[in-house]
Amino acid sequence: MPVLSRMLPSPLFMDIRRGAVEGLDRLLHERFISTAGRVLVAVGPSQGAAIWSTLEPSLPEAEVISVNDASLAEAGRLQAALGEKGYDAVVAIGGGKTLDVAKYAATRAGLPMVAVATNLAHDGIASPVASLEHAHGKGSYGVAMPLAVVVDLDYVQAAPASLVRAGVGDVLSNLSAIADWDLAHRTRGEPIDGLAVAFARTGAEAVIARDDGIESEEFLVVLAEALVLSGMAMAVAGSSRPCSGACHELLHAVDQLFPGTAGHGELAGVGALFATMLRGEDRRFEEIAAALTRHELPRSHRDLGLTAEQFAAAVRLAPSTRPDRYTILEDLDLDDAAIAARVEELAERTA
CATH class of the missing domain: 1.20.1090.10 (Dehydroquinate synthase-like - alpha domain)
Structure with missing residues (x-):
């Protein structure tokens, strides 16, 4: 008798707690996302840069890029940056706009993406959709779900x-x-x-x-x-x-x-x-x-x-x-x- 089933897409790993970002280097290594930590870190305009400053010593092979807005052009800029070197993955640190830009760019570049959410403003944290602005308004684009989701409650409570x-x-x-x-x-x-x-x-x-x-x-x-x-x-x-x-x-x-x-x-x-x-x-x-x-x-x-x-x-x-x-x-x-x-x-x- 045949076994009927379907595959369910989901993040490979999820960590929701205080101090969760402190384990980001271990997550990348132990889950074989990037054993050497050779990742591009996309940071948002609010808490992203501050969080990255605490993580930088544990990820010496990583490089950082700022995400300035949630536009299709910005996602294209991040995608181009991903093509410049042999990165293993994208790590996005920020709110929903930063995560959407990174999801779109990572999907187009064929790389896994780790979402480090700094607020809980909407369900873009782990959704297969990126909402991005363009010259004629805003569009919703199908993307791959994040491979891992990290929510540090210390930073969530520090957000507005x-x-x-x-x-x-x-x-x-x-x-x-x-x-x-x-x-x-x-x-x-x-x-x-x-x-x-x-x-x-x-x-x-x-x-x-x-x-x-x-x-x-x-x-x-x-x-x-x-x-x-x-x-x-x-x-x-x-x-x-x-x-x-x-x-x-x-x-x-x-x-x-x-x-x-x-x-x-x-x-x-x-x-x-x-x-x-x-x-x-x-x-x-x-x-x-x-x-x-x-x-x-x-x-x-x-x-x-x-x-x-x-x-x-x-x-x-x-x-x-x-x-x-x-x-x-x-x-x-x-x-x-x-x-x-x-x-x-x-x-x-x-x-």
Whole structure:
């Protein structure tokens, strides 16, 4: 009788704890990623350089390069640098933007990549997707998952609190994305991957069930694990579907119309709450709203500093940001009057 199975992509190694970066040289050597430490270290503009200064003595064969922004051009510059010498791997130290640039460059160069996350702002830590800016906006690109993920809680807690709380919004948006996927499955027969759903839902439910916050080391571990599970959910599904629905359509629309309004995770949380309200899931709406409040995250256009008209414009634009994706926004196909009414309803319910 044949044995039916499938290979599940995942990081080879994951280390989430205080002082985790101190073991980076051992990780590279013992996991045979680079036994000689001949790696290119890409550092972000915040804590990356400071972390590298503590690691440099233990990695004398490594070289460092700064990542200045999350653009396709910057990823190309890093890819070119990787081709100049015989590096064994890329080590990226920084936030989501730095990791996305390194994931893209490492994939194109055919090298493994180690992610050293300095904040927990969104699920890019271990996802097979890189979000990069280009001359005409921002695009999402398929990339290889990091071979190893290191999250040092000392540096996470030293990051701005907003960058850590934002990851909560991104994880919670999984619940809305899963509901949208189920809607597409029931309405249009779109195939749904139960294992991908399990990964995405498990992380989100673990976060929403806790009543502590980012000041708690235990909470940070759960949040980091949830973000990694989100990345694995996307890898299993072969797309961002288990973690991206109407919530992210709205996120991308706000980014296009009003760039700089808020971070990825903050917008994802508001988008998830709005979409959950549209689906009439009152109990889930209250759960998500309570979690966003508990973690001091925005819940409506007022919290984002947008007018009702601006948010309504983003709702109208949202479906066009992912034309191949069917969500509650496409299903309801609201006209301008209905959009305005629902935007006001969200504001009233979160006042």
